Amino acid sequence: xxxxxxxxxxxxxxxxxxxxxxxxxxxxxxxxxxxxxxxxxxxxxxxxxxxxxxxxxxxxxxxxxxxxxxxxxxxxxxxxxxxxxxxxxxxxxxxxxxxxxxxxxxxxxxxxxxxxxxxxxxxxxxxxxxxxxxxxxxxxxxxxxxxxxxxxxxxxxxxxxxxxxxxxxxxxxxxxxxxxxxxxxxxxxxxxxxxxxxxxxxxxxxxxxxxxxxxxxxxxxxxxxxxxxxxxxxxxxxxxxxxx
Amino acid sequence: xxxxxxxxxxxxxxxxxxxxxxxxxxxxxxxxxxxxxxxxxxxxxxxxxxxxxxxxxxxxxxxxxxxxxxxxxxxxxxxxxxxxxxxxxxxxxxxxxxxxxxxxxxxxxxxxxxxxxxxxxxxxxxxxxxxxxxxxxxxxxxxxxxxxxxxxxxxxxxxxxxxxxxxxxxxxxxxxxxxxxxxxxxxxxxxxxxxxxxxxxxxxxxxxxxxxxxxxxxxxxxxxxxxxxxxxxxxxxxxxxxxx
Amino acid sequence: xxxxxxxxxxxxxxxxxxxxxxxxxxxxxxxxxxxxxxxxxxxxxxxxxxxxxxxxxxxxxxxxxxxxxxxxxxxxxxxxxxxxxxxxxxxxxxxxxxxxxxxxxxxxxxxxxxxxxxxxxxxxxxxxxxxxxxxxxxxxxxxxxxxxxxxxxxxxxxxxxxxxxxxxxxxxxxxxxxxxxxxxxxxxxxxxxxxxxxxxxxxxxxxxxxxxxxxxxxxxxxxxxxxxxxxxxxxxxxxxxxxx
Numbered sequence: 001x002x003x004x005x006x007x008x009x010x011x012x013x014x015x016x017x018x019x020x021x022x023x024x025x026x027x028x029x030x031x032x033x034x035x036x037x038x039x040x041x042x043x044x045x046x047x048x049x050x051x052x053x054x055x056x057x058x059x060x061x062x063x064x065x066x067x068x069x070x071x072x073x074x075x076x077x078x079x080x081x082x083x084x085x086x087x088x089x090x091x092x093x094x095x096x097x098x099x100x101x102x103x104x105x106x107x108x109x110x111x112x113x114x115x116x117x118x119x120x121x122x123x124x125x126x127x128x129x130x131x132x133x134x135x136x137x138x139x140x141x142x143x144x145x146x147x148x149x150x151x152x153x154x155x156x157x158x159x160x161x162x163x164x165x166x167x168x169x170x171x172x173x174x175x176x177x178x179x180x181x182x183x184x185x186x187x188x189x190x191x192x193x194x195x196x197x198x199x200x201x202x203x204x205x206x207x208x209x210x211x212x213x214x215x216x217x218x219x220x221x222x223x224x225x226x227x228x229x230x231x232x233x234x235x236x237x238x239x240x241x242x243x244x
Numbered sequence: 245x246x247x248x249x250x251x252x253x254x255x256x257x258x259x260x261x262x263x264x265x266x267x268x269x270x271x272x273x274x275x276x277x278x279x280x281x282x283x284x285x286x287x288x289x290x291x292x293x294x295x296x297x298x299x300x301x302x303x304x305x306x307x308x309x310x311x312x313x314x315x316x317x318x319x320x321x322x323x324x325x326x327x328x329x330x331x332x333x334x335x336x337x338x339x340x341x342x343x344x345x346x347x348x349x350x351x352x353x354x355x356x357x358x359x360x361x362x363x364x365x366x367x368x369x370x371x372x373x374x375x376x377x378x379x380x381x382x383x384x385x386x387x388x389x390x391x392x393x394x395x396x397x398x399x400x401x402x403x404x405x406x407x408x409x410x411x412x413x414x415x416x417x418x419x420x421x422x423x424x425x426x427x428x429x430x431x432x433x434x435x436x437x438x439x440x441x442x443x444x445x446x447x448x449x450x451x452x453x454x455x456x457x458x459x460x461x462x463x464x465x466x467x468x469x470x471x472x473x474x475x476x477x478x479x480x481x482x483x484x485x486x487x488x
Numbered sequence: 489x490x491x492x493x494x495x496x497x498x499x500x501x502x503x504x505x506x507x508x509x510x511x512x513x514x515x516x517x518x519x520x521x522x523x524x525x526x527x528x529x530x531x532x533x534x535x536x537x538x539x540x541x542x543x544x545x546x547x548x549x550x551x552x553x554x555x556x557x558x559x560x561x562x563x564x565x566x567x568x569x570x571x572x573x574x575x576x577x578x579x580x581x582x583x584x585x586x587x588x589x590x591x592x593x594x595x596x597x598x599x600x601x602x603x604x605x606x607x608x609x610x611x612x613x614x615x616x617x618x619x620x621x622x623x624x625x626x627x628x629x630x631x632x633x634x635x636x637x638x639x640x641x642x643x644x645x646x647x648x649x650x651x652x653x654x655x656x657x658x659x660x661x662x663x664x665x666x667x668x669x670x671x672x673x674x675x676x677x678x679x680x681x682x683x684x685x686x687x688x689x690x691x692x693x694x695x696x697x698x699x700x701x702x703x704x705x706x707x708x709x710x711x712x713x714x715x716x717x718x719x720x721x722x723x724x725x726x727x728x729x730x731x732x
Contacts, residue, residue, distance in 0.1 A: 001267065008658070010255070010498050010524075011525045012525065013521075016492075017522070017544065020520045023489065032263050033257075034257050035256065035257055036255070040658075040659070041714070061264075069690070072691045073690075073691030120702075120703070122701070122703060127704070167256075169253070170252070170255050171253075171284075201365035201366055202366065203315070213365060213366070214365065215364070215367075216364035216366055216370065216371070245508060248504075254499070276505075277501075277504035278501050279501055279504075281499045301508065411500075413497070414496070414497035414528075415529075444609055445560035445609035446558075446559060446561075446610065447558050447562075457609060457610070458609065459608070459610060459611075460609075460610055460614065461501070470529070470557065
């Protein structure tokens with residue numbers, strides 16, 4: 001199966017047109033939305049969110065990933081093979097954490113040399129990345145899909161975990177770039193002057209109380225039982241946090 | 245087919261991850277979104293909306309339903325069989341009206357004893373409810389799906405129809421918890437001091453005029469021709485109404 | 489394949505119920521979202537957006553189109569065949585530009601005489617248009633689908649291109665009703681007192697700078713590199729533009 005991980009939003013024609021292209025290239029491969037609201041034009045934050053959620057998807061899934069503020073510039077289009085999974089998207093750091101955490105696994109990196117007859121200036125997700133991952137998911141070889149072995153840029157100075165809010169969901173819960181495995185449960189998370197303690201889950205916290213918990217992708221997430229952490233703490237994507 | 249009825253929102257990873265799990269459990273069963281924006285963390289209002297929309301879905305459909313503010317607490321996970329349709333979700337009243345209105349039909353109630361190897365604290369929709377309804381939709385017996393006959397809590401004090409706004413759509417139309425079959429068309433709906441008369445449909449009302457009509461699920465819905473009832477009447481989910 | 493082009497929004501039950509009906513009528517025909525947020529209750533603007541995006545969809549696609557503020561009134565339900573593609577929806581001008589630009593291609597126009605047993609007052613997308621296009625996509629003849637040859641109203645006074653903003657996407661980019669092929673790239677677009685020059689794409693414009701470019705559907709689109717044109721220019725759907 002192919003998961004879509006983009007900042008396109010579900011509104012507008014973007015996700016639908018990508019799915020139609022995928023269907024043409026790989027009609028028997030099911031396609032699912034992972035995020036259509038990945039951190040907007042922020043490849044770094046998006047890289048941490050992606051790496052966490054890849055862990056909670058079935059093995060051998062493929063990932064079409066587009067958070068690409070430099071579309072049309074000089075960032076290369078890239079493809080990454082980890083085990084039997086393909087990742088296709090812009091070479092702007094979006095796969096840095098996926099790749100780093102897969103150290104030890106079989107890994108191959110490529111740039112995409114293939115270009116379509118008509119490449120729009122702004123929608124490489126539809127015109128370039130979707131046909132490539134479609135072909136790969138349908139069983140084409142890297143060469144048949146227009147890939148060439150290469151070593152795209154890495155982002156070695158990025159930390160292994162990002163001490164910041166990286167995603168706000170519809171409930172106002174705040175996902176951070178910290179894997180919960182890196183933090184003891186007696187630690188507090190400091191966010192904009194608030195010191196926030198761990199709770200197992202919503203029903204273990206008092207109504208209106210902010211707490212942090214291990215979310216369903218293994219990330220430290222800050223929430224308020226029966227309320228919105230984003231509103232209560234006046235925080236959102238980009239807000240820095242500290243472990244106390 | 246399986247319908248999804250949740251308050252997850254379409255944003256974020258929630259609906260997509262649930263669909264991927266359903267696909268793994270029941271690859272040949274098509275899945276459709278009914279509501280991803282059911283009344284947010286309000287099982288009672290959500291129960292009336294669900295009961296109305298079940299009526300407008302094809303017979304023998306299955307329903308994966310998650311409006312579950314008590315996730316991780318002591319509400320039981322439940323399954324309900326009505327005729328050939330399965331309903332799976334939290335035992336917090338969400339199925340109260342579906343079950344009550346099906347009185348007379350063949351009905352079986354279960355609690356879910358099965359637990360996955362990894363059960364996240366907050367996302368039972370993906371980890372618990374989706375695998376169970378997927379197996380049931382694919383033809384597993386209740387026992388194979390990990391169900392046990394039981395009598396989950398009922399909510400007998402809830403009224404048969406709920407005199408309140410339960411849903412606001414993108415046009416600003418306001419759905420109520422009242423079935424239109426319970427109200428004569430010469431009745432007025434009183435909402436926050438406004439007395440609102442019936443009209444057949446939008447084009448039968450003057451531009452800018454508030455009216456109530458029978459919506460496509462058979463509920464009393466308040467609308468404004470060419471405008472937003474929510475804005476014009478300063479009302480939304482939770483606003484009480486009276487029949488005059 | 490069938491594309492959905494509506495102003496239903498993705499929230500609520502509308503798109504999902506339409507897809508379930510399409511699946512029942514044409515289970516082997518894949519369905520994709522084109523726009524669920526077409527210009528809200530504005531068939532004229534929606535007609536220009538539709539015509540542009542039809543061009544970027546695969547040939548022989550079908551289009552279920554509902555921007556229908558007059559639902560239940562006297563606008564006829566119509567079907568249009570262009571080549572091997574079917575368009576089904578309200579006869580309120582929504583297909584005017586598609587039809588005009590296809591001049592020369594094989595074209596047939598119909599009104600829909602068929603009515604379902606239960607036709608809701610407000611949701612003809614689900615009850616009337618979806619079953620009809622489903623049958624047509626599954627191979628039914630116009631007669632079998634309940635169509636009758638006719639000449640629905642045309643809107644000859646609408647211009648060939650619309651000098652106005654017709655869509656705002658999630659990034660704040662502003663699509664206009666102007667095909668880029670009609671404008672030289674040394675022209676400026678005047679919007680609310682701002683004179684905006686062409687750039688190839690985002691990375692060719694300075695950060696924070698407004699520019700116009702040819703979007704992925706061939707329309708003139710106004711954007712700000714790293715920002716929101718809608719916010720920077722205080723503009724949105726309906727704002728008029730001039731070519732300077």
